[in-house]
Amino acid sequence: MRALVVGGGTMAAGIAACLSAAGIDTVVQVRRASVVDEVRAEIARRGAGRPVSVVAGEPGGPFTLAVESIAEDAGAKRDVLARAEALLAEDGIVTTNTSSLRLADLTGELARPERFAGWHWFNPAELVPLVEVVGGPRTAPETLERLTALSERVGKRPVTVRRDVPGFIANRLQYALLREAYALVEAGVCDVADVDRAVVDGLGPRWAAIGPFTTMDAAGLEVHEAVAGQLFPVLSRQTDVPELLQQARERGETGMKGGAGLCGTYGPDAVRQLTRRRDAILALLTEAPANEAPVNEAPVNDEGGSR
Ligand SMILES: NC(=O)c1ccc[n+]([C@@H]2O[C@H](COP(=O)([O-])OP(=O)(O)OC[C@H]3O[C@@H](n4cnc5c(N)ncnc54)[C@H](O)[C@@H]3O)[C@@H](O)[C@H]2O)c1
Structure with a gap:
C-alpha cells in the first residue's frame, strides 16, 4: 500500500508518522523545498519507525490513499484534493483532514466523489487514538468501510460520522x-484554572475510562433525569465568540506558541513540561484497551426480550 500525505504542518507530520509506523509506504508532499529536511525530522521525531520520503515537487504515484492536511482553506483544499485524486490508483481513496469545512464544499472538483471521505485526526495524531471517518454527500458506504478498516490497521479507534455536520462529533x-x-x-x-482542574482531575480521567453516556448509566438514569431537568434550562446558550477570548485576541495573544493565552504566560520550560505530561498520558491511553461496550448483552425491551 502507498499513501500520499499533502501538507507540511503539525497534523501532516503526525499522520505520516502513524501511516509509516504501520508499515505503509508513505510520501509527504510539501509546498517549499526549504522545509523538506525540517518536516522529515519532525516525522521521525513523531515515531515514523522508518524514513518517510518528503518531496516538494511531484510525488509520483499511483497511491492507494491520499490524505489532504493543508491549511483550513476551502479553495486550496479543493485544488489539492483534485490533484491528489489524479495520482490515485483505480480504487484509491482521497480524504480530507478538515476540522470545520463541509465535505459538500470540497467535493466539487472531484471526478470520483464516491471515493472521497473525511478522515479527521486529533493532535498529536501519532498519540490520540480517535479518528473520525466522515461520509460526504456522495461517499460510497464501501469507502467508509475501507477507511474504518484502514484506521484500525494504523492503530486508531475510528468512529463513523454518518452526516457531514460542522465540527463532526468530538x-x-x-x-x-x-x-x-x-x-x-x-x-x-x-x-480558568478551576475549569482546567475540574476537567483534568474529574471529567477527563472518568471519560478516558468510560464515556459520558456510560457514566450516566453508572450514575443511575433517574438521577440523570432529575439533574438534566434542573441544569439544561440554565446552561449557556451564548452564540457569540466569548468576551474572554475576544479580549485575549485584542491583546494579541495566541496561546502557547506566542507565550501567552487564556491561562496566563508560558515560558519554553512550561511548554515543554506541559507537552511532556500530555504526551505521556496520551501514550498510556493509546496502549490501554479500547473503551468497549459491555458484553452483556443486547438491549432489553419492556417485555424483557432482546431487541
Ligand atoms: N492542529 C490541530 O489540532 C488539528 C486537528 C485536526 C485537524 N486539523 C486540520 O488539519 C489541517 C492542517 O492543520 P495543521 O494544524 O497541520 O496546520 P499547520 O498550519 O501546522 O500546517 C498547514 C500546512 O499546510 C501548508 N499549506 C497551506 N496551504 C497549502 C497549499 N495550498 N498547498 C500545499 N500546502 C499548503 C502550509 O505550508 C503548512 O505546512 C487543517 O485542515 C486543520 O483544520 C488540525
Missing part, C-alpha cells in the same frame, strides 16, 4: 463544554 462536544466554561468564568463562578 469538536462539537469540546465546544459545547468550552461554551459553558467561558460562561462560568465570565459570570465569576470560577476562574
Whole structure:
C-alpha cells in the first residue's frame, strides 16, 4: 500500500508518522523545498519507525490513499484534493483532514466523489487514538468501510460520522463544554484554572475510562433525569465568540506558541513540561484497551426480550 500525505504542518507530520509506523509506504508532499529536511525530522521525531520520503515537487504515484492536511482553506483544499485524486490508483481513496469545512464544499472538483471521505485526526495524531471517518454527500458506504478498516490497521479507534455536520462529533462536544466554561468564568463562578482542574482531575480521567453516556448509566438514569431537568434550562446558550477570548485576541495573544493565552504566560520550560505530561498520558491511553461496550448483552425491551 502507498499513501500520499499533502501538507507540511503539525497534523501532516503526525499522520505520516502513524501511516509509516504501520508499515505503509508513505510520501509527504510539501509546498517549499526549504522545509523538506525540517518536516522529515519532525516525522521521525513523531515515531515514523522508518524514513518517510518528503518531496516538494511531484510525488509520483499511483497511491492507494491520499490524505489532504493543508491549511483550513476551502479553495486550496479543493485544488489539492483534485490533484491528489489524479495520482490515485483505480480504487484509491482521497480524504480530507478538515476540522470545520463541509465535505459538500470540497467535493466539487472531484471526478470520483464516491471515493472521497473525511478522515479527521486529533493532535498529536501519532498519540490520540480517535479518528473520525466522515461520509460526504456522495461517499460510497464501501469507502467508509475501507477507511474504518484502514484506521484500525494504523492503530486508531475510528468512529463513523454518518452526516457531514460542522465540527463532526468530538469538536462539537469540546465546544459545547468550552461554551459553558467561558460562561462560568465570565459570570465569576470560577476562574480558568478551576475549569482546567475540574476537567483534568474529574471529567477527563472518568471519560478516558468510560464515556459520558456510560457514566450516566453508572450514575443511575433517574438521577440523570432529575439533574438534566434542573441544569439544561440554565446552561449557556451564548452564540457569540466569548468576551474572554475576544479580549485575549485584542491583546494579541495566541496561546502557547506566542507565550501567552487564556491561562496566563508560558515560558519554553512550561511548554515543554506541559507537552511532556500530555504526551505521556496520551501514550498510556493509546496502549490501554479500547473503551468497549459491555458484553452483556443486547438491549432489553419492556417485555424483557432482546431487541
Ligand atoms: N492542529 C490541530 O489540532 C488539528 C486537528 C485536526 C485537524 N486539523 C486540520 O488539519 C489541517 C492542517 O492543520 P495543521 O494544524 O497541520 O496546520 P499547520 O498550519 O501546522 O500546517 C498547514 C500546512 O499546510 C501548508 N499549506 C497551506 N496551504 C497549502 C497549499 N495550498 N498547498 C500545499 N500546502 C499548503 C502550509 O505550508 C503548512 O505546512 C487543517 O485542515 C486543520 O483544520 C488540525
